[in-house]
Amino acid sequence: VLMSAVAFCGSMQFVAITLLTTSFDPIQAFFLSLMVNARHIFYGLSMLDKYKGLGKVKYFLIYTLCDETFSITSSINPPNNINRKYFLFSISFLDYIYWILGTLLGSILESFITFNTTGLDFALTALFIVLFIEQIRIKENRLSGIIGISCTLISLFIFSSNNLVIPAMIFILISLIVRRKLPCH
Template identity: 70%
Template sequence: MKRNELKHAFKLAFPHTIPVLTGFLILGIAYGVLMSSKGYPVIYSVLMSAIAFCGSMQFVAITLLTTLFNPLEAFLLSLMVNARHLFYGISMLEKYKGFGKIKNFLIYTLCDETFSLVSSVTPPENVEKKYFYFAISFLDYSYWIIGTFLGGVLGSFITFNTTGLDFVLTALFVVLFIEQIRIKQNRVYGFLGIALGILSLILFGASNMVIPTMISVLIVLLVWRKWVCN
């Protein structure tokens, strides 16, 4: 019975993950190619994606792995790059409540794209929520690993200029953002995020704007929820 429920959940979840599928395959291939261009075999790229699974930080890690290693600098940089997951995790506590052992996997595989889907897609009535969310998380996780594997293999046989490949990560975020603001009720939050991002850019500069932007967005949304939505 459980196997049938999971199969049904994957069937219903797959159409929602198609944008992530296309983005992660391209992005994963780019990452695999970049790793290969630095001399790392396919298995290292795949293990990095399967264990670390941190998208943008994996691209940053390529530089860290190919220069003089500084553990403290790597830790602080990882913390800053992935600080946004603190906010994602907090917002998912209630949604993932009571999911049992599946919750551990959902937490481990939570990324920007999965968060975007899980927070905006309502599970169909004929499927259990935890299986539906598990299917989305597992599919997105698999797309990234498969893309990395393909990129590592291609990078072993094809040599070309890899300059600009890491921009596909930014492109994927833009596509996901556009998909979100196409929904009318999400537009005010989307443009609010843009405004606060620009303000943080002006005040803190491009290299220090991410964390101030996330904190300001959280504060504004909390105030909005308290005074406007109640």
């Protein structure tokens, strides 16, 4: 529960179990953390304008920017009569509290749950597919989606499936930064 509150990044929490149960290699831990959570760089870049001008609450919003929070906050705007800062804060705060309470509830109830979880690991892959589809449904996001797919395919072709993640992320990051700097954007 403490880890869920402090290290608010679900996928890294699963990886941390391995890191905590094997001999500690700080360089490996750093690169593993970077690879597992690199998508947050892209989330953060795309949220720069949305979080602009929110004062100190912006730091909490950045800290709690996870897959689910990004999916919600990037695709909706607050109603006209709702303050944008409190709207975004409420979404982020609720996601954060749900994660901590879910961890607490899971740790209490895990001994009572005895069903076979084979195949459940696909749920994370399915989550990312759904998040991607929801994002590209928005016309303004389609070019970013095409950039992501293209850079990944180029990396696959050049580096093979065993080594494509880091190069693809670098290509995507460079492409998105260049796109942001273009005067037509």
